[in-house]
Amino acid sequence: MTPSRTRRALDRYSVLFGIAMLAAVLGNPISSVLSSLAEADPAAMGTGMALITLVLAGFLATARARGPVAVSAADASWRLLSPLPRASVLGRTARVLATVAVVAGIALGVALLAVLGAPDHLTWRLLTAVAIGVSLTVGGLAVAVLAQAEQQWNSWLNITLVVLVLLAAVSAGGQGRRVLSTVAAAPPSAGAVVAAVAATAAALLVRQAWSAITRMPARLILAASTRTGNAATAAVSLDPGSLTWIAEDNHWRSRTLKSKPWPRLPAPLALAWQDWRRLAARPALLGLMAGSVALPTLFAQAGAGMVAVLAGALAVAAMGVSGARRDAGNPAMAYLLGVDRRTALAARALLPALLSTLWLGAALVLLSAAGALPGGPWWLFAPAVAPALAAAALRIARRSPVDHAMPVIDTPGGAVPTGPLFWAMTGVDLALVGCAPFVLALVAEPATLTAALVAQAALGAATLGGYLARAR
Amino acid sequence: MTEPIIRVRGLTVEFAGNPVLTGVDLAVAPGEAVAVVGENGTGKSTLLRCLAGLQTATSGTVDVFGAPPADDPPFWRQVALVADEPAWYPGLTTRDHLDMIQTIHPGKSEDSPAPSFTGASGGHDVDTMLEAFGLRDRGDVAPLNLSTGQRQRLTLASAFLRPSRLLLLDEPERGLDAAFRRRLHSMLDAYTTAGGTVVMATHDHTLAAPSTRRITLDAAR
Numbered sequence: 001m002t003p004s005r006t007r008r009a010l011d012r013y014s015v016l017f018g019i020a021m022l023a024a025v026l027g028n029p030i031s032s033v034l035s036s037l038a039e040a041d042p043a044a045m046g047t048g049m050a051l052i053t054l055v056l057a058g059f060l061a062t063a064r065a066r067g068p069v070a071v072s073a074a075d076a077s078w079r080l081l082s083p084l085p086r087a088s089v090l091g092r093t094a095r096v097l098a099t100v101a102v103v104a105g106i107a108l109g110v111a112l113l114a115v116l117g118a119p120d121h122l123t124w125r126l127l128t129a130v131a132i133g134v135s136l137t138v139g140g141l142a143v144a145v146l147a148q149a150e151q152q153w154n155s156w157l158n159i160t161l162v163v164l165v166l167l168a169a170v171s172a173g174g175q176g177r178r179v180l181s182t183v184a185a186a187p188p189s190a191g192a193v194v195a196a197v198a199a200t201a202a203a204l205l206v207r208q209a210w211s212a213i214t215r216m217p218a219r220l221i222l223a224a225s226t227r228t229g230n231a232a233t234a235a236v237s238l239d240p241g242s243l244t245w246i247a248e249d250n251h252w253r254s255r256t257l258k259s260k261p262w263p264r265l266p267a268p269l270a271l272a273w274q275d276w277r278r279l280a281a282r283p284a285l286l287g288l289m290a291g292s293v294a295l296p297t298l299f300a301q302a303g304a305g306m307v308a309v310l311a312g313a314l315a316v317a318a319m320g321v322s323g324a325r326r327d328a329g330n331p332a333m334a335y336l337l338g339v340d341r342r343t344a345l346a347a348r349a350l351l352p353a354l355l356s357t358l359w360l361g362a363a364l365v366l367l368s369a370a371g372a373l374p375g376g377p378w379w380l381f382a383p384a385v386a387p388a389l390a391a392a393a394l395r396i397a398r399r400s401p402v403d404h405a406m407p408v409i410d411t412p413g414g415a416v417p418t419g420p421l422f423w424a425m426t427g428v429d430l431a432l433v434g435c436a437p438f439v440l441a442l443v444a445e446p447a448t449l450t451a452a453l454v455a456q457a458a459l460g461a462a463t464l465g466g467y468l469a470r471a472r
Numbered sequence: 473m474t475e476p477i478i479r480v481r482g483l484t485v486e487f488a489g490n491p492v493l494t495g496v497d498l499a500v501a502p503g504e505a506v507a508v509v510g511e512n513g514t515g516k517s518t519l520l521r522c523l524a525g526l527q528t529a530t531s532g533t534v535d536v537f538g539a540p541p542a543d544d545p546p547f548w549r550q551v552a553l554v555a556d557e558p559a560w561y562p563g564l565t566t567r568d569h570l571d572m573i574q575t576i577h578p579g580k581s582e583d584s585p586a587p588s589f590t591g592a593s594g595g596h597d598v599d600t601m602l603e604a605f606g607l608r609d610r611g612d613v614a615p616l617n618l619s620t621g622q623r624q625r626l627t628l629a630s631a632f633l634r635p636s637r638l639l640l641l642d643e644p645e646r647g648l649d650a651a652f653r654r655r656l657h658s659m660l661d662a663y664t665t666a667g668g669t670v671v672m673a674t675h676d677h678t679l680a681a682p683s684t685r686r687i688t689l690d691a692a693r
Binding site: 262 | 563567577617
């Protein structure tokens with residue numbers, strides 16, 4: 001055997017040995033987890049299906065945002081613009097896409113089984129669910145590839161996304177509960193037929209997508225590669241913060257803009273005005289924010305309402321701090337503008353405070369209406385919490401890149417790099433501290449909310465004041 | 473004799489023990505234009521960063537307007553720095569950026585009229601700026617969709633639009649065509665004639681013209 005062949009054989013042996021070891025170690029835990037999935041909670045079926053549908057929609061939207069057909073910067077420079085057949089240049093990309101789709105599909109299938117349950121024939125139903133899940137993700141990714149090449153398919157992808165969101169809304173609303181119960185109780189043979197149809201449809205789409213890949217114009221792949229390349233650079237350097245920056249640039253670069261006179265405001269407000277204008281120019285994002293108000297009520301059914309309400313309010317607040325993010329990442333424009341940093345930040349806190357007030361207020365009203373919260377004016381917490389959330393959103397926007405020089409701590413569960421951990425917690429820490437009375441009230445559910453409201457209003461204002469005073 | 477607006481004495485800057493600038497002395501009078509020239513790596517940009525208060529000196533002193541440069545709003549209201557390309561705000565057009573800058577710096581104080589690129593001491597409206605910097609047809613375009621040279625023009629327009637008494641320019645010729653470099657030289661001439669001061673690091677012979685004092689930096693040892 002030649003040395004390279006020996007090495008290849010050794011590589012294969014290592015991979016097979018690794019898989020066998022994994023199966024031996026994880027076999028029992030996985031089978032017990034899968035057995036526990038057999039029992040589904042009929043009350044949570046609608047919520048679960050809504051979440052699965054939203055995850056699938058998110059998967060497809062991400063695939064489209066990424067390209068999905070893109071190549072590395074080196075391939076884009078050297079191999080794409082060459083006489084090499086496109087199929088060979090893009091072969092690796094296709095394999096990566098297929099792997100991602102299959103892995104996502106398996107996870108989706110298992111989640112599907114967890115939601116619908118398996119009253120009998122667990123193995124058979126698991127295989128059916130996985131087959132359906134893989135067909136959905138592989139077929140969906142094939143549609144995303146076709147959408148990259150042809151406008152007509154792009155329209156179909158848009159329709160698919162809208163249908164998925166509507167299905168999620170229907171499932172969450174409980175209207176589809178009877179249908180879901182019928183599906184869950186259907187015999188395994190019916191599931192097999194659905195899986196077979198889905199797999200056939202996915203196979204046809206994959207065939208068409210592969211044909212599109214081999215004919216895809218270089219300009220489309222180059223455009224996607226630039227997007228993915230920037231994102232990959234950010235991921236390689238483990239600076240997730242720049243991903244937001246890249247996403248913003250990509251969004252606005254492809255849009256037709258129209259100048260409007262700048263309102264005559266005092267300097268800090270004139271600077272902060274750009275965030276208001278930018279958000280007003282994104283009705284879809286505003287619609288998404290408005291729609292997501294119902295998510296905490298949805299998550300409350302799964303026992304995660306408190307986390308959803310806080311995370312959602314912080315996420316919404318973070319939608320209004322682009323200007324602060326830009327100036328923190330590259331202060332050249334801030335030097336040119338010469339506006340006092342603290343007053344600029346104070347002016348920039350107004351929008352995230354307003355956004356979180358509106359969102360949290362509406363979410364708390366819905367939670368109260370759904371009976372997930374005891375009686376009382378819970379919505380009053382929204383304005384009380386808003387300053388703390390605005391400070392936290394500004395802290396998130398202005399955080400430094402991940403510090404990889406920070407130590408890695410060995411724990412029984414494995415090595416934990418503290419750099420990314422600290423980075424991820426920057427901003428969230430301020431939200432947790434600044435919203436403590438609200439969180440405690442959510443946990444303790446006191447008979448009267450007055451004390452908690454007063455404490456929250458004081459702490460919220462102090463959090464923002466302290467953040468602005470310490471801002472550098 | 474006029475008191476210098478910038479005074480640098482024995483400026484030394486080291487990065488991780490490697491000298492970048494060694495014992496640099498410089499005095500710049502109001503209304504003067506100084507071109508800092510030299511090979512790559514001789515510390516031209518570092519000198520500008522020291523003047524802007526963005527780089528701490530290892531030794532020596534730097535005074536701008538009679539005090540060490542402070543990275544604070546009063547300092548930046550007098551000093552305009554054009555170095556790396558700024559981060560353009562997403563969703564804002566070329567005109568929006570200029571409009572915003574003008575709103576933040578409305579007019580120019582009657583008590584201390586700031587010099588402008590036309591030599592006059594009055595402010596300029598956004599249309600005049602777009603016209604003067606060859607961006608009239610690009611007003612509704614996002615800066616990221618402009619060419620490299622057009623973005624540099626926009627950066628320069630942003631610096632000239634706001635009032636300043638000192639312009640610090642790091643390779644302002646970056647991406648500019650020959651005709652606009654000549655125009656930029658005239659603008660800088662007008663700015664200094666009106667009392668403004670310019671210090672620029674440049675490799676461009678047009679900008680480092682005879683009317684401009686040249687300071688040549690050599691590689692630090």
